[in-house]
Amino acid sequence: MSNPLHVVCPHCDAVNRIPSERLADGGRCGQCHRALFEGHPMTLTQARFERHAARSDIPLVVDFWAAWCGPCQMMAPAFEAAAARLEPRARLAKVDTEAEQGLAMRFGIRSIPTIAIFAGGQERARQPGAMDTNGIVRWVESQL
Numbered sequence: 001m002s003n004p005l006h007v008v009c010p011h012c013d014a015v016n017r018i019p020s021e022r023l024a025d026g027g028r029c030g031q032c033h034r035a036l037f038e039g040h041p042m043t044l045t046q047a048r049f050e051r052h053a054a055r056s057d058i059p060l061v062v063d064f065w066a067a068w069c070g071p072c073q074m075m076a077p078a079f080e081a082a083a084a085r086l087e088p089r090a091r092l093a094k095v096d097t098e099a100e101q102g103l104a105m106r107f108g109i110r111s112i113p114t115i116a117i118f119a120g121g122q123e124r125a126r127q128p129g130a131m132d133t134n135g136i137v138r139w140v141e142s143q144l
Contacts (some may be wrong), residue, residue, distance in 0.1 A: 005057040009034070010042040010091070015055050023088050039084035041092040046103050049095065054121035059090045061140055064107070064114045066098045071130040072113045079115075082136040090117075090140055117143050 004017040007027070014031035027036045041063065044052060053060050063079050065072035083092040097104040097112055107116065107123065117125045117140065125143040 037087040060118040075130040078133040081133040
């Protein structure tokens with residue numbers, strides 16, 4: 001049996017331990033008993049961002065977006081579809097740069113949409129501009 005991975009629940013933010021060989025089985029949160037992976041991006045606030053970026057052993061792929069941004073709206077269904085294809089290898093999340101201006105400033109988000117990958121609490125890669133589902137999946141897989 002390999003070392004367990006820490007996976008933060010997308011619903012209650014509890015940190016769960018899952019054996020790496022059982023990651024593909026999905027699993028349920030030990031605290032709220034909901035599915036740990038549902039194939040949909042989650043919404044992050046600044047407080048939730050800190051917990052998911054720093055405590056999870058699963059890479060966090062974040063779409064920095066805004067409601068007024070046309071390309072962001074066009075890319076939203078592609079990001080949703082990419083979540084279904086990439087989980088549980090990566091957790092996909094969305095950060096509304098209007099609601100979470102502190103996060104946008106902290107990471108120097110200058111254009112939206114921008115997708116960034118975080119691992120071990122640190123930003124590992126960034127890609128500005130809208131992409132289709134295959135482009136998102138290819139880019140994320142090339143970074144993992």
